[in-house]
Amino acid sequence: xxxxxxxxxxxxxxxxxxxxxxxxxxxxxxxxxxxxxxPNAAYGTAIRAGLxxxxxxxxxQGVGGRKIALTVEDSAGNKDQAINAARKLxxxxxxxxxxxxxxxxxxxxxxxxxxxxxxxxxxxxxxxxGITEIGPYVFRTSLPESDVIPVTLARAKARSVKTIALMYAxxxxxxxxxxxxxxxxxxxxxxxxxAIESFGSKDTDFSAQLTKIRALKPDAVGxxxxxxxxxxxxxxxxxxxxxxxxxxxxxxxxxxPKLGEIAGSAADGLIVGSPWFVGKDDPANQAFVxxxxxxxxxxxxxxxxxxxxxxHILADAIGRAGTPEPAKxxxxxxxxxxxxVMGPFTFTPGRDPASTEGVVVLAMxxxxxxxxxx
Amino acid sequence: MLAQQLVNGVLxxxxxxxxxxxxxxxxxxxxxxxxxxGFYFSAGAxxxxxxxxxxASIWLAxxxxxxGAGCIAVVLDWMLLTRLRRVQAPELSSLMVTLGGVLALxxxxxxxxxxxxxxxxxxIVSADAFLVGDVRVTAAQILILGATALLVGALLLLMRGTRxxxxxxxxxxxxxxxxxxxIDTGQAAALVSFISGCLAGAGGVLIGLNFNAIHPYxxxxxxxxxxxxxxxxxxxxxxxxxxxxxxxGVIEVMTAGYVSSGLKEAVAFLILVAVLWTRPxxxxxxxxxxxx
Numbered sequence: 001x002x003x004x005x006x007x008x009x010x011x012x013x014x015x016x017x018x019x020x021x022x023x024x025x026x027x028x029x030x031x032x033x034x035x036x037x038x039p040n041a042a043y044g045t046a047i048r049a050g051l052x053x054x055x056x057x058x059x060x061q062g063v064g065g066r067k068i069a070l071t072v073e074d075s076a077g078n079k080d081q082a083i084n085a086a087r088k089l090x091x092x093x094x095x096x097x098x099x100x101x102x103x104x105x106x107x108x109x110x111x112x113x114x115x116x117x118x119x120x121x122x123x124x125x126x127x128x129x130g131i132t133e134i135g136p137y138v139f140r141t142s143l144p145e146s147d148v149i150p151v152t153l154a155r156a157k158a159r160s161v162k163t164i165a166l167m168y169a170x171x172x173x174x175x176x177x178x179x180x181x182x183x184x185x186x187x188x189x190x191x192x193x194x195a196i197e198s199f200g201s202k203d204t205d206f207s208a209q210l211t212k213i214r215a216l217k218p219d220a221v222g223x224x225x226x227x228x229x230x231x232x233x234x235x236x237x238x239x240x241x242x243x244x245x246x247x248x249x250x251x252x253x254x255x256x257p258k259l260g261e262i263a264g265s266a267a268d269g270l271i272v273g274s275p276w277f278v279g280k281d282d283p284a285n286q287a288f289v290x291x292x293x294x295x296x297x298x299x300x301x302x303x304x305x306x307x308x309x310x311x312h313i314l315a316d317a318i319g320r321a322g323t324p325e326p327a328k329x330x331x332x333x334x335x336x337x338x339x340x341v342m343g344p345f346t347f348t349p350g351r352d353p354a355s356t357e358g359v360v361v362l363a364m365x366x367x368x369x370x371x372x373x374x
Numbered sequence: 375m376l377a378q379q380l381v382n383g384v385l386x387x388x389x390x391x392x393x394x395x396x397x398x399x400x401x402x403x404x405x406x407x408x409x410x411x412g413f414y415f416s417a418g419a420x421x422x423x424x425x426x427x428x429x430a431s432i433w434l435a436x437x438x439x440x441x442g443a444g445c446i447a448v449v450l451d452w453m454l455l456t457r458l459r460r461v462q463a464p465e466l467s468s469l470m471v472t473l474g475g476v477l478a479l480x481x482x483x484x485x486x487x488x489x490x491x492x493x494x495x496x497x498i499v500s501a502d503a504f505l506v507g508d509v510r511v512t513a514a515q516i517l518i519l520g521a522t523a524l525l526v527g528a529l530l531l532l533m534r535g536t537r538x539x540x541x542x543x544x545x546x547x548x549x550x551x552x553x554x555x556x557i558d559t560g561q562a563a564a565l566v567s568f569i570s571g572c573l574a575g576a577g578g579v580l581i582g583l584n585f586n587a588i589h590p591y592x593x594x595x596x597x598x599x600x601x602x603x604x605x606x607x608x609x610x611x612x613x614x615x616x617x618x619x620x621x622x623g624v625i626e627v628m629t630a631g632y633v634s635s636g637l638k639e640a641v642a643f644l645i646l647v648a649v650l651w652t653r654p655x656x657x658x659x660x661x662x663x664x665x666x
Binding site: 170197198199200202204205207208209211212214215228231232235236238239240241258262263264265 | 375378379382383385386389490491492493496501503510512515581585586587592595626627628629630631635636638639
């Protein structure tokens with residue numbers, strides 16, 4: 001009896017030994033689901049570049065003596081393909097955490113699947129409302145627009161803006177929700193809203209709305225629309241005599257280099273908040289931009305920067321968890337204190353980014369974005 | 375503010391009238407709802423853009439782009455509609471053929487050039503505004519007003535004062551009778567297509583210049599307003615198109631300026647419905663055509 005159980009124990013020990021040994025230095029599997037093909041492939045490709053750059057740095061140091069093995073699956077921007085990718089990563093690759101997917105609507109499909117398996121999933125580019133409410137394992141490192149606009153308006157206030165007129169495209173969900181955010185933020189900031197004017201996102205004539213706004217002489221004009229109509233509004237505003245004394249404030253749609261290409265110098269002076277900026281003058285960011293240029297031969301964009309930080313945040317959490325168990329990684333993620341290229345980073349208890357300290361307010365000058373003066 | 379809004383309205387109205395001139399001519403004389411019209415408008419603007427990027431001045435690019443759009447119109451009209459005219463196909467067939475044609479053309483243009491919004495080089499006309507009291511008008515806007523007035527005058531002169539105009543009007547009245555009187559209706563149709571295309575092309579360049587938004591679908595965006603103008607003004611009625619265009623522009627701007635910008639769009643189409651109910655042959659009641 002005793003002998004038999006000793007034998008059994010020895011057998012178990014023998015069986016366990018190689019497993020424990022393997023666990024000692026085998027790479028820790030981590031998955032990512034991004035759009036690598038199709039019309040939105042530019043986003044996923046940028047994200048993958050950011051992740052892989054961070055991965056090199058992580059693996060050069062090691063995480064608790066081990067490396068991280070990253071598997072990137074293509075969702076092609078398709079929800080079903082994204083869900084299949086998640087199942088494959090969890091079932092075949094036994095990943096301990098998932099990064100992605102690229103779009104908010106993909107996250108709404110994939111989040112519940114991964115959350116149910118109790119594996120942490122972190123969005124790096126998902127800004128819609130309600131992402132982290134999917135479940136306790138769903139995180140995101142991207143700032144929602146409702147966190148960025150208040151920072152932009154605070155800058156406007158610092159430039160002694162007291163009154164504002166708001167304009168938005170009323171036939172497009174993105175522009176309307178940006179307008180709601182902007183209106184709420186303006187009210188909260190104590191700005192006096194003089195007028196609210198709408199237009200269609202395909203309109204080319206904004207003269208009636210702009211003439212009305214000009215007669216009210218607001219200190220600032222906030223615009224929530226895609227970049228094409230914003231450019232049209234600015235060009236026509238200059239024709240109608242809006243000068244440097246009116247501060248134009250853009251929403252997320254204005255944060256595009258196309259603004260300078262279409263509107264040229266008419267866009268000069270417009271300010272817009274951005275979670276990140278390539279020319280941000282802090283050592284961590286400068287080092288990141290230099291390494292990215294050296295590896296890929298081009299400038300990183302916001303999506304690459306967000307992904308780069310996310311990979312470091314995840315590696316740090318795996319290291320602090322001590323063992324690559326998903327539940328422990330989740331707890332470690334919640335206690336994150338990271339200083340990355342986007343600025344100081346912690347999670348709220350609701351698993352959203354807690355700090356807006358990293359938001360950069362940009363201003364147009366000569367058709368290009370630069371960091372706005374105070 | 376009222377004065378500036380009135381000027382805004384007149385300028386917007388002038389762009390509507392400018393767009394509608396060629397459309398109403400094509401519609402009134404050739405008796406087809408030719409939906410390719412918007413394409414000539416886009417083509418004119420894109421041609422001028424291309425020439426301006428090669429270094430041409432606006433005074434060269436504008437007439438050349440206009441003539442280019444006219445030639446495109448003749449070719450497309452010949453390709454799409456000659457056969458239908460010969461067999462005297464019902465109006466619905468020409469509507470469907472031109473609808474299919476124009477969608478194919480827009481998609482081809484978009485896949486070739488991309489959907490991006492472009493603008494003419496900023497310095498091509500002076501961006502300085504003229505100040506009259508509180509009212510600001512830019513050079514591009516004066517160019518639009520001038521061109522609209524000039525083109526309306528020239529068209530009226532052509533239609534009323536020349537034998538060619540007489541032939542065109544005869545054809546609008548009764549094509550068969552016109553042919554019996556020795557008018558080469560095929561040639562006259564080509565000529566009307568050419569003039570309409572030129573007008574569309576010139577409109578595209580000037581409106582693209584004023585609104586700084588040139589893209590393949592820009593003609594499509596103007597088509598609905600164009601319909602309202604030519605129906606309210608009366609099909610084929612040049613003076614009607616001018617007056618209806620101006621009225622529509624002023625009413626839209628006044629609605630946005632003094633009522634609500636959300637209603638701007640709705641007003642145009644409410645007017646259309648009201649006019650069709652009360653005066654089906656156009657507000658100015660001088661519809662020159664249709665089997666009266």
